Amino acid sequence: MSPNAYVLLGAVLFGIGAAGLLIRRSPLVMFMCIELMLNAVNVTFVAFSKMLNDVGGQVVVFFVLVVAAAEVVVGLGIIVAVMRRRSGISADDLSLMKG
Amino acid sequence: MIASLFAAQACAPSECFAVPANIAFGICALLMIGAAIKVVTETNIVHAALYLVVVLAGVGVNYLILQAEFLAVTQFLVYIGAIIVLFLFGIMLTRAPMGRSDDLDNAKLRPAGIGAAVMLLVVLGGALLSSFGETHLVFSTANSTTALSDAVFNQYLIPFEVVSVMLLAALIGAIVLARRD
Amino acid sequence: MPDFVAPTLDLHALAPEFVLAGVVCVLLLLDVVLLDRAKAIVGSIAGLGLLGSLVPILTLATSDHPTRTMFGGSYVVDSTSLLLKALFIVSAYVVVLLSTNYIGEGDYWESEYYTLLVSSVLGMTVMASARDLISIFVALELLSIPAYMLAAWSKRDGRSNEAGMKYYLMGVFASAILLYGMSLLYGWSGSTQLSEIGRAIGEKNSPAVTLGVVFVLVGFAFKVSAVPFHMWAPDTYEGAPTPVTAFLAVASKAAGFVALIQVIGQALVLRMNVMIPVVAVLAALSMTIGNLIALRQTNVIRMLAYSGIAQAGFMLAPFVASQYGGIDAIVIYLVLYAATNLGAFAVVMAIARRTRSAEISSFGGLFSYSPGLAVALSVFLASFVGIPPLGIWYGKLSVMRALIESQGRWATVLAIFVALNTAIAAYYYLNVAKTMWFDDAPEGESTPIKVPTSLRFAVGIALVATIALGVYPGPLTDAATPEATPAAAPSGR
Numbered sequence: 166m167s168p169n170a171y172v173l174l175g176a177v178l179f180g181i182g183a184a185g186l187l188i189r190r191s192p193l194v195m196f197m198c199i200e201l202m203l204n205a206v207n208v209t210f211v212a213f214s215k216m217l218n219d220v221g222g223q224v225v226v227f228f229v230l231v232v233a234a235a236e237v238v239v240g241l242g243i244i245v246a247v248m249r250r251r252s253g254i255s256a257d258d259l260s261l262m263k264g
Numbered sequence: 265m266i267a268s269l270f271a272a273q274a275c276a277p278s279e280c281f282a283v284p285a286n287i288a289f290g291i292c293a294l295l296m297i298g299a300a301i302k303v304v305t306e307t308n309i310v311h312a313a314l315y316l317v318v319v320l321a322g323v324g325v326n327y328l329i330l331q332a333e334f335l336a337v338t339q340f341l342v343y344i345g346a347i348i349v350l351f352l353f354g355i356m357l358t359r360a361p362m363g364r365s366d367d368l369d370n371a372k373l374r375p376a377g378i379g380a381a382v383m384l385l386v387v388l389g390g391a392l393l394s395s396f397g398e399t400h401l402v403f404s405t406a407n408s409t410t411a412l413s414d415a416v417f418n419q420y421l422i423p424f425e426v427v428s429v430m431l432l433a434a435l436i437g438a439i440v441l442a443r444r445d
Numbered sequence: 446m447p448d449f450v451a452p453t454l455d456l457h458a459l460a461p462e463f464v465l466a467g468v469v470c471v472l473l474l475l476d477v478v479l480l481d482r483a484k485a486i487v488g489s490i491a492g493l494g495l496l497g498s499l500v501p502i503l504t505l506a507t508s509d510h511p512t513r514t515m516f517g518g519s520y521v522v523d524s525t526s527l528l529l530k531a532l533f534i535v536s537a538y539v540v541v542l543l544s545t546n547y548i549g550e551g552d553y554w555e556s557e558y559y560t561l562l563v564s565s566v567l568g569m570t571v572m573a574s575a576r577d578l579i580s581i582f583v584a585l586e587l588l589s590i591p592a593y594m595l596a597a598w599s600k601r602d603g604r605s606n607e608a609g610m611k612y613y614l615m616g617v618f619a620s621a622i623l624l625y626g627m628s629l630l631y632g633w634s635g636s637t638q639l640s641e642i643g644r645a646i647g648e649k650n651s652p653a654v655t656l657g658v659v660f661v662l663v664g665f666a667f668k669v670s671a672v673p674f675h676m677w678a679p680d681t682y683e684g685a686p687t688p689v690t691a692f693l694a695v696a697s698k699a700a701g702f703v704a705l706i707q708v709i710g711q712a713l714v715l716r717m718n719v720m721i722p723v724v725a726v727l728a729a730l731s732m733t734i735g736n737l738i739a740l741r742q743t744n745v746i747r748m749l750a751y752s753g754i755a756q757a758g759f760m761l762a763p764f765v766a767s768q769y770g771g772i773d774a775i776v777i778y779l780v781l782y783a784a785t786n787l788g789a790f791a792v793v794m795a796i797a798r799r800t801r802s803a804e805i806s807s808f809g810g811l812f813s814y815s816p817g818l819a820v821a822l823s824v825f826l827a828s829f830v831g832i833p834p835l836g837i838w839y840g841k842l843s844v845m846r847a848l849i850e851s852q853g854r855w856a857t858v859l860a861i862f863v864a865l866n867t868a869i870a871a872y873y874y875l876n877v878a879k880t881m882w883f884d885d886a887p888e889g890e891s892t893p894i895k896v897p898t899s900l901r902f903a904v905g906i907a908l909v910a911t912i913a914l915g916v917y918p919g920p921l922t923d924a925a926t927p928e929a930t931p932a933a934a935p936s937g938r
Contacts, residue, residue, distance in 0.1 A: 168401050169393060170286075171326065172632070174293045176388040178300050178319070179625055184381035185304030186618060187373050193354055195614060197303055197316050200347065202621035204323045206628050207335075213632035215330045218402040220411040221637045222628075223332050224420050225579055227412065229624060230335075230342050231427050232586045235434035236617055237347050239590055241354040242438030243597050243613055247606040248358040249444070388656065395653035396632065418452045419516055422459075423583040426571055429466060430587040433564040436473070437594035440554045441609075445600075 171212035178205035196240050203233050285329050292329075296322035313351045320344050330401070334409040458513040458522040458574075460501030461530055465567040468494030469560055476556035484555050488548070491559035492541045495534050495566070502531050506924075518640060519577040525776060528924040529573040529703050532780050535906075536696045537566040539787045542903040543794060544688040551686070553598060561591035562692065569700040576711060578627045578637040581704055582620075585668070588700050589616050592693060596685040608684025612693075615667055615677040623664025629657030630712070639711035647715030658719045661708060662727070668701035671761060672730040675754050682750035687797070690746060691790035694753050695783045702760055702779055706772055714767045724764045725855040731758030732866040740873050745793050745803045748873065749786070752829065755870060756782055762859045763844050766851035774847040776925035778840035781828070781914055785836045788907025789825040792818055795896045795904070805877055810886025815894045819881045821904050826874040828911050831867055836911035839918045841867065 182201030189195050207226045214222025299318035306312040320343045327336035416424055456463075472491060475483045505511075505527055512523040540562065548555055568587030575581045593616060597609020631637060633654050634645030646654045663674065670678035682690045713720040735755030742748040760778050763771035793803060795818055800807040812819040828836035841863070848860040896904075914921055 167399060168396060170289060170293070171330070172392045172396060173389055174296065174326070175628075176385060176392060177297055179621075180381040180385040180388070181297070181300045181304055182621070183384060184377040187377035187380060188304060191309060192610065192614065193351065193358070194303075194309060194312055196617075197312060197351065199617050199621055200316065200343075201300055201303060201319060202618075203624065204320060204343075206621065206624040208323055208326055209625070209628040210631065211327055211330050211332050211335065212401070213628065214332070215401045215403070216396070216399050216632070217635040218404070219635055220408060220415050221579075221635075222631055223335055223408060223412050224415050225582070225624075225627070225631070225637065226332070226335050227338070227416065228420075228423060228427060228579055228583055230338055231431065232583070232620075234342055234347055235431055235586070235590060236620075237350050238438045239434050239593055240613055240617070241350060241357075242441035243593065243606070243609045244354060245357055245442040246597055246600050247610060249600070250603055250606060391629075391652035391656045395651040414449050418450060419519065420579055421452055421454075422516070422520055422571065423579050426568065426580075426583045426587050429469065429564050429567060430583070430590055432469070433561055433587070433591045434594075436557050437561050437591060440557045441594055441597060441600065 168212040168216040172209050175205045175209035175212070178202070178208070192240070192244055196237060200233065200237070203229055289326065289329055292322045292325050309355055310352070313348060313355065316351070317344055317348050320348070331403060332408055334412055452516060455513050455515055455522075457501070457505065457508070458515065458520075460505070461498045461534075462567060462570055464494065464498035464501060465534075465563055465570060468498070468563050469567065472556050472560045472563065484549070487556040487559050488541060488545045491563055492538055494563065495538045495541065498534055498570075499531060502527050502534070517638070519580060519638060520574050521576050522574050524924050525926075526573040528776065528780070528921075529699075530570045532699060532783055533566055533569040533573070533696055536699070536783050536787060537562060537692070539791070539903045539906055540688055540692045540696070542899040542906075543691055543787075543791055545899040546798075546897045547686065547688050547794065551599060553686075558595070558598060561595055565589075565591040565595075565692075566696070569696060569703070572700050572703050572707075575704075576639050576707060578631065578639070578642075581707060582624065582627065585623075585700075585704060586620065588697065589620075589668075592616075592689075592697050595689045596681055596693065598689060599686050602684075604684035605686065606684075608681040611677045612681040612685075619664045619667030619674070622660050622667075626657045626660025626662075626664060629653045629660065633657065639707060643712035643715040646712065650716065650719075654716060655719050658713055658716060659723055661713070662705075662720070662723045665701055665705050665708070666727050669698055669705065669757050669761070670754050671727045671757050672734045672754060675731070675735070678754060679747050679750040682753075683744065683746055687746070687790065687794050690750075691787055691794075694749065694790070695786050698753065698757065699779050699783060702757075702775060705761075705764070706775060709764050709767060710772050717767075721765050721853070721855050724761055725859055728758045728761035728765070728859055729862045731755060731761060732862055733758075736866050736869045736873075740869070742873075743805055745805055745808070745877065748805070748877070749789060749793070752870065752873070753786070755866060756786075756829075758866070759841070759844060759863060762863060763847045765853060765856045765859055766847040769847050769851040770843075770926075771847040771851065773922070773925045774840070774843035777843045777918070777921055778837070780921060780925075781836040781840040781911070784907050784910035784914065785825050785828040788904060788911060789822065789829070791900055791903040791907060792822040792825065795894060795900050796822075799894045805880055807887065808877065808880050809884035811881040813886050814891050818894060818896070818904075821908055822881065823878045824908060824911060826878050828915065830871045830874050834912075834915045836915040839915055839921075843922075 179202050182198045182205060185198035186195055189198060207229055210222040210225050296319050299315045302315040303312050306315060324336045324339040327339055472487055475487060514521050548558055565588045568584045572584035575584050593609055593613040596612045597606050599605040630642050633651060634642040636642060667674040682694060732755050735751050735758060739748050739751035742751060760775050763774040797803050824835060831838045831841040845860060845863060848856045
């Protein structure tokens with residue numbers, strides 16, 4: 166059994182996440198796309214870890230899980246701060262500064 | 265857990281495991297890709313979050329197939345238990361539109377996004393297949409959780425401590441930013 | 446199954462990090478115990494704590510074992526990493542000095558602000574010693590996550606919210622790209638340690654390695670705001686509270702470069718045929734486009750942001766000559782750039798306290814009513830241009846020397862780019878100086894600007910560092926030159 170299927174699944178999810186980040190305008194959905202990308206990375210790491218029979222890849226995933234949780238908390242904190250000032254936010258509305 | 269189920273059988277784990285694992289993976293992968301596409305196309309933001317649950321659960325199942333039991337459990341607990349709930353709270357706290365909303369997408373960028381994804385996929389797929397096509401997954405009966413914990417508390421002790429400071433900082437900052445004052 | 450073996454820790458080598466972690470805890474506890482009374486002292490405590498963490502760095506630098514290795518080479522404390530740690534800590538100290546009045550006068554959350562600042566610095570000091578993918582990733586997140594929140598710190602200001610949001614989205618996206626690149630490198634080499642990865646990718650190339658290298662470099666290019674991944678920088682710099690902008694422009698950017706120094710110097714240098722073209726294109730684009738846009742700016746903070754992008758290009762260029770002292774040149778440039786840039790921010794903040802604006806036109810006639818500030822800012826601008834004997838001239842010299850010595854095709858082209866862009870940059874830097882010295886002061890501006898003591902002190906530190914290191918760069922060069930590291934020897938190619 167080869168790791169190809171798993172790493173390809175990772176690549177597909179990574180691609181969908183990246184495209185979603187370009188297409189979507191709501192910051193919340195953009196976070197979701199980033200979570201997709203991070204999960205794609207994790208699947209890839211675990212598949213490689215299994216292929217190499219080395220635990221390092223699993224350790225990376227462990228840390229990425231924790232970091233992703235912290236990132237979501239911070240992101241939501243920032244969104245809530247933005248939302249206190251205006252409602253119905255989309256990334257296109259973020260244009261007080263241009264240059 | 266799964267590893268021990270198969271260890272009892274008479275054949276090498278990698279061989280016995282292959283057929284059921286491949287079937288499970290196939291079903292799982294199709295569901296995940298479908299759900300991922302829904303996450304980036306769905307016009308209802310709550311539905312997008314729920315489709316994300318399917319992808320995350322699929323990732324957890326993949327971890328189980330790949331014998332990373334600890335990560336699988338953590339995936340279910342942290343991602344589906346905590347992060348998705350946070351997302352749903354975020355949707356409600358920010359009074360984001362709950363029903364359909366047509367301005368969730370940037371229609372102008374849609375062709376660019378699809379083009380970028382397809383290109384990325386072709387390049388990545390080609391590179392991965394040509395680099396790792398000849399390799400094999402090594403299934404074993406050993407428990408990877410022990411190895412993982414040994415590694416985290418020995419070789420990777422410093423990142424572990426660093427992550428704890430990071431969680432503290434994220435907690436404090438998020439409270440300050442999100443609170444009303 | 447072997448039993449768990451506890452790792453052997455060299456506590457002396459970890460002492461600076463311990464002190465910083467202690468400062469984080471003390472700041473939090475003070476706020477809990479003293480409540481409102483804490484406001485008056487948290488700034489001083491943060492500053493003293495940062496200075497306190499310099500003590501173990503000094504004892505380490507003068508100890509008998511200047512190079513200490515832990516965790517099988519994953520964590521290294523040597524003279525270069527000590528220099529970089531000192532750079533981060535001193536920069537953060539200057540940022541604390543800049544913040545004292547700014548944060549005290551606005552309606553900010555002070556002790557939380559300093560807590561986040563110090564924890565970000567802790568991430569940077571870990572980054573200076575990290576030698577494996579996991580430590581680098583985790584350190585990068587510890588230094589970025591507080592920075593995202595600090596950029597959004599003035600909650601009532603829509604522009605600050607926007608700055609934080611843009612910085613956050615870009616930063617997280619960059620992390621995802623970086624991680625994907627790391628996964629490819631890990632899959633090919635079977636190790637998370639940079640030296641092992643270098644060995645594996647040096648022996649044999651594959652499309653996955655090429656993509657991995659490109660993804661990792663693109664991920665870091667976002668962090669150091671290299672063109673074409675710079676879109677977030679000007680808006681974030683303009684919107685964030687000014688002391689935070691100084692922190693992002695100096696310490697955070699330096700940390701991105703330190704990560705690049707580890708990754709390129711230890712691993713990617715052994716896969717030069719992929720690494721060099723990517724880095725060279727990023728460097729040339731950053732220099733040229735950063736400068737061309739900086740020419741059109743009317744706001745000093747935005748001008749500093751775009752000039753920072755151009756300076757990032759100057760600092761990326763020597764990676765092409767990694768095996769000919771290029772990396773030492775980057776370390777030297779980073780230190781000098783930090784001194785000059787912090788000084789420039791300090792003066793701009795002092796002036797903006799009076800004029801409430803950072804438009805270049807509001808600097809008119811500064812010399813006539815506040816000669817001290819005008820002279821200080823002129824020194825920093827001249828250092829940016831590269832006029833000897835002020836600070837950055839020596840950095841530019843080191844960069845050019847490394848590029849020319851390596852004699853590669855890309856290096857020669859980049860040397861030409863550096864020369865041309867130094868000339869372009871001189872125009873807009875000196876334009877600000879000209880406004881200060883020769884234009885008329887706006888109506889009613891005749892009394893000298895009152896500068897608070899902490900800002901005065903910050904400008905003083907930056908001035909001394911800029912001039913002293915420019916006149917006498919010997920010690921800096923010694924500290925930046927590592928004693929024969931494995932990657933310095935061009936083997937295994």
